[in-house]
Amino acid sequence: MRLIHTADVHLGATPDANMPWSQERSLAIRSSFLRIISMAEKNQADLLLIAGDLFHRQPLLRELKELNYHFSTLSHTRVVIIAGNHDYICENSPYLNFSWNENVTFLTSDTMTSVYFEHINTEVHGFSYHSQEIREPLYDSCRAPRDGRIHILLAHGGDPTHIPIRLQKLADSGFHYVALGHIHQPRIYKNTNMAYCGSPEPLDKTDLGKRGCILADVTQDTCQIHWQTVSETQYRIFHITVTAETTQGSVMQTVRSELAANPMHIYRFHLGGFRDPDLMFDLGQIRRAGRVVEVLDHTEPAYDLEQLAAEHSHDLISHYIHELDREDATPRERKALFYGLRALLNPDHQTG
Numbered sequence: 001m002r003l004i005h006t007a008d009v010h011l012g013a014t015p016d017a018n019m020p021w022s023q024e025r026s027l028a029i030r031s032s033f034l035r036i037i038s039m040a041e042k043n044q045a046d047l048l049l050i051a052g053d054l055f056h057r058q059p060l061l062r063e064l065k066e067l068n069y070h071f072s073t074l075s076h077t078r079v080v081i082i083a084g085n086h087d088y089i090c091e092n093s094p095y096l097n098f099s100w101n102e103n104v105t106f107l108t109s110d111t112m113t114s115v116y117f118e119h120i121n122t123e124v125h126g127f128s129y130h131s132q133e134i135r136e137p138l139y140d141s142c143r144a145p146r147d148g149r150i151h152i153l154l155a156h157g158g159d160p161t162h163i164p165i166r167l168q169k170l171a172d173s174g175f176h177y178v179a180l181g182h183i184h185q186p187r188i189y190k191n192t193n194m195a196y197c198g199s200p201e202p203l204d205k206t207d208l209g210k211r212g213c214i215l216a217d218v219t220q221d222t223c224q225i226h227w228q229t230v231s232e233t234q235y236r237i238f239h240i241t242v243t244a245e246t247t248q249g250s251v252m253q254t255v256r257s258e259l260a261a262n263p264m265h266i267y268r269f270h271l272g273g274f275r276d277p278d279l280m281f282d283l284g285q286i287r288r289a290g291r292v293v294e295v296l297d298h299t300e301p302a303y304d305l306e307q308l309a310a311e312h313s314h315d316l317i318s319h320y321i322h323e324l325d326r327e328d329a330t331p332r333e334r335k336a337l338f339y340g341l342r343a344l345l346n347p348d349h350q351t352g
């Protein structure tokens with residue numbers, strides 16, 4: 001039996017709101033989900049499992065109609081869905097009375113139910129969120145029946161306010177596959193039959209690395225999990241280490257060539273190292289160079305503190321250095337040290 005497992009699609013989200021590429025990211029979320037549906041068709045998957053947070057917020061009726069149309073194009077695949085904490089089933093949720101195409105099962109109950117597919121001898125279990133938070137470890141007591149069927153669990157959560165999960169308990173629960181959702185980072189647990197597929201698209205700058213879905217081949221005795229990349233876009237942290245010779249121009253050259261090499265990706269540039277003490281980097285120019293969501297300047301001026309202290313042994317500067325140049329100084333104290341030194345060394349030149 002072959003399945004495709006996705007979760008945390010977050011349809012309707014607008015990542016990086018206020019950034020010029022935000023709308024495009026919103027469209028990418030939709031097109032990636034459609035690509036997963038095509039993947040199910042192409043692979044003639046028996047099941048398409050959606051383990052919660054298909055929508056970023058309460059879905060609209062017209063959005064469900066649109067989605068249902070796409071599900072109805074599947075010639076072979078059965079779709080099973082649960083609601084997560086983002087698209088939880090509220091009192092007048094359109095999920096409740098929607099009439100899905102015959103190949104779609106939405107497990108809307110807030111207690112465990114299941115759907116059985118005789119032609120593949122497979123039973124899929126799960127329940128939906130009816131509130132934004134569930135603190136009880138509801139999956140801890142789940143056990144798969146031993147009745148000759150293949151049993152699959154759809155589960156959403158794994159943090160203290162969204163159904164805390166004890167992974168070992170779940171691994172020992174007897175399910176032939178546990179399709180997990182809620183954590184956006186893909187996590188495939190070795191030597192178990194369970195995995196977080198992660199979100200098909202990265203949703204904010206903390207969602208680093210590749211994003212995709214899972215294709216799994218499951219039998220009574222085996223479970224082979226294949227992770228598939230879906231998103232073309234990645235958030236990336238790019239470190240630039242400067243020296244006293246580095247200039248704004250040379251930093252910009254590095255930034256521009258990295259952006260040009262990967263126009264689909266979205267960048268967080270982190271500057272480190274020791275810069276020319278007279279130079280302050282123009283971070284705004286880096287930010288405006290392309291799809292840049294964050295620029296952090298952790299550089300320190302290349303002062304020779306020992307030599308400076310020796311040269312100024314009779315004035316305030318040496319006291320200042322000895323007071324603040326400590327091993328255990330916090331980043332804020334280091335910054336204070338360098339800003340202060342700059343002011344003391346160039347009394348006519350006010351730092352902004």
Ligand SMILES: [Mn+2]
Nearest residue numbers: 053084085182
């Ligand atoms: Mn969630």
